Amino acid sequence: MPFALPDIGDEEIQEVVDCLRSGWITTGPKTKQFEQEFARYIGDGVEAISVNSATAGLHLALEALGVGPGDEVIVPTLTFTATAEVVRYLGADPVLVDIDPVSMNVDVNTIKAAISSRTKVIMPVHYAGLACDMDAILDLAQASGLRVVEDAAHAFPTRYKGKLIGTLASDITVFSFYANKTMTTGEGGMVITRDPKLAERIKIMRIHGISRDAFDRYVSKTPAWFYEVVAPGFKYNLTDIASALGIHQLRKIDRFLLRRQHLAYAYFEGLQGLPLTMPAGTSEHGSHAWHLFVVRLTAKARLGRDELIQKLSEHGIGTSVHYIPLHRHPYWRDTYHLTAEQFPHADAAYQSMLSLPLYTSMTDADQQRVISTLHELLS
Numbered sequence: 001m002p003f004a005l006p007d008i009g010d011e012e013i014q015e016v017v018d019c020l021r022s023g024w025i026t027t028g029p030k031t032k033q034f035e036q037e038f039a040r041y042i043g044d045g046v047e048a049i050s051v052n053s054a055t056a057g058l059h060l061a062l063e064a065l066g067v068g069p070g071d072e073v074i075v076p077t078l079t080f081t082a083t084a085e086v087v088r089y090l091g092a093d094p095v096l097v098d099i100d101p102v103s104m105n106v107d108v109n110t111i112k113a114a115i116s117s118r119t120k121v122i123m124p125v126h127y128a129g130l131a132c133d134m135d136a137i138l139d140l141a142q143a144s145g146l147r148v149v150e151d152a153a154h155a156f157p158t159r160y161k162g163k164l165i166g167t168l169a170s171d172i173t174v175f176s177f178y179a180n181k182t183m184t185t186g187e188g189g190m191v192i193t194r195d196p197k198l199a200e201r202i203k204i205m206r207i208h209g210i211s212r213d214a215f216d217r218y219v220s221k222t223p224a225w226f227y228e229v230v231a232p233g234f235k236y237n238l239t240d241i242a243s244a245l246g247i248h249q250l251r252k253i254d255r256f257l258l259r260r261q262h263l264a265y266a267y268f269e270g271l272q273g274l275p276l277t278m279p280a281g282t283s284e285h286g287s288h289a290w291h292l293f294v295v296r297l298t299a300k301a302r303l304g305r306d307e308l309i310q311k312l313s314e315h316g317i318g319t320s321v322h323y324i325p326l327h328r329h330p331y332w333r334d335t336y337h338l339t340a341e342q343f344p345h346a347d348a349a350y351q352s353m354l355s356l357p358l359y360t361s362m363t364d365a366d367q368q369r370v371i372s373t374l375h376e377l378l379s
Contacts, residue, residue, distance in 0.1 A: 001369065003318035004180035007256065007360040008245070015244035027213060027237040034243040037250055038190055041157075044167040046192045047199045050243065051206055054153045054176035054189035055082040056236035059089050061149045061172040061191060062121060064201040067092050071120040075151075076106040077325040077338075078346040079125045083151050084326055087123075095119070096326055096338065101345040103280045104294065105132040112140055121147045126155035126165060128322070129182070129289030130280055134160050138169050147171045153189075154291040156182050157253055161286055166192040172202075177242075180359075182256060182291050183249035185242035209233030259360045260290035263367055267293055267356065270371035274378045275301040277352075292322055296352040301378060305352055308377060315373050320355045 019030055031050055039048035051057045067073060069091035075083045077096040084094035097110035104127045111122055122141050124132040134150075141148045150165065152158070153176035158165045166173045172195075177188040193199050207213050209231035238246075249256075268278060277296040282288050297305055309319050325346045327338040340347040357370055 001317050001357055001362075001366055002359075003320050003355065003357050005359045005361055006179055006184045007252075008184075009248070009252075011248040011251075012245045015248055016241055019240050019244040022240075025241050026239050027207070028240045030240040030247065031238055031243040034238075034246045034250070035190075037247060039192075041250060041253070042164055042166040042192060044163075044194075046166060046194055047196070049191040049193075049199060049202050049206070050238035050246075051189045051191060051236045052238050052242075053187055053236075054151070054174050054178070055086060056206070056234070057174035057189040057191040058082065058123075058149065058151060059086040059234070060202045060205055060236060061174055061198075062086055062090055062092075063205060064198045065121060065147050065149070065171060067120055070118060072116060072118040073121045073123055074111050074114050074119060075123045075326075076125050076127075076346070077327045077343045078104065078127065078323060078349065079151065079326065080153075080323055081326060081329065081332075082153075083123060083125055084332065092120070093118075093336075094326075094332075096332070096336070096343070098343045099127070099346045099349065101349065103130060103132075103283070104128065104349060105130060106137075107345070108133055108136040108140065111137065115140075115144055115146070119144070119146060121149055123149045123151055125151040125153070126158055126289075128279060128292035128294055129154045129158055130283070131155065131158050131160040131165060131286045133285060134168050134170075150174065152176075153178075153181070155289050157257060158289040159286040163286075171195065172198060177246060177249070182260065182289050183246070183253050185238065185246040185249065188238050188242045188246065205231060205233040206236040207233060208235060213237070256360045257289065260358065261288075263358050263362060264288070264290045264293055266364070266367055267358075267371070270368070271295070271374060274374060275299075276374075276378070290358060293356045293358045294322060294353055295356060296349060297354075298352075303377060305354055309354055311377050312370075312373060317370055317373060318357060321350070321353060322355050323350070325350050 071092040073087045087094040148170040150173040173192040177185040275298040326332045
């Protein structure tokens, strides 16, 4: 049993075949359709700009906000390295902060303590699909004159106090469509903003700093060969092949969410009595997308985390760890002289955590096998 598996149906396959037969396989009509349908789903007047990864989206977001050498961006240490590495792409410095031990999201108090005269952006990560305390973060940002970019790679379609992530007062929100996410285009992501100037900058910079993308040139009355490079941009556009997948994955997202919720609730019920700290569920802040189901072993467990992962693997059950905190990786640790003692909650969580299989094509029988095996190993 894998840790994660994409849920691809005949609709996606047929749309990809249609794309291949159309002769237009790079960024074109299906990408535009995907962006329009995604923006309609999010609603509230946002613009959706597709990119070839959430990493690219975060890079473009910070670039559009003017982040550069000498600036600082506050990010949680419990995240994938992409959240911090895009800050270094621009010559700025990520400032790592600790998490709340219950929600596993960034602790707003640690953000406040980390703000300096160099701080330009706060980048919260909605860990596992649960929204951060966005009211507190946005209030802090406003009071401090800072911008907010939401790393929502886990959080589609998470809601915060009734509002979809992507519709809050942040400057930019970035979603991921990587293979194991709540919906997938294989590789890909979407940048969401209401600010037309930020949107225009991101659209230009995602394709080499060219003022018109290839499809616009192709369908325009202006000669197709003519374009202008207005900035030294990047190669971050999403292809029509990927967008063909996204069109139908998006149409299934509400069903996918219900299935993930069902599986999460079944884990809560089935794992009762085991020496496990369960993840924070739906809170007063809002709903959970359940991209990940992360449990932590308690001190009463008779197996350590690494041994449990090995035993589950021997039973044919895939798991993962989300994440090795950034302060433990050689580059971040050595570059910024970080120690585990600076991040006690994230470090303690890391040493006891594992992510259990949770994907929409997982059957109830598959899940019961996971639950029964955990009882066998931990009871």
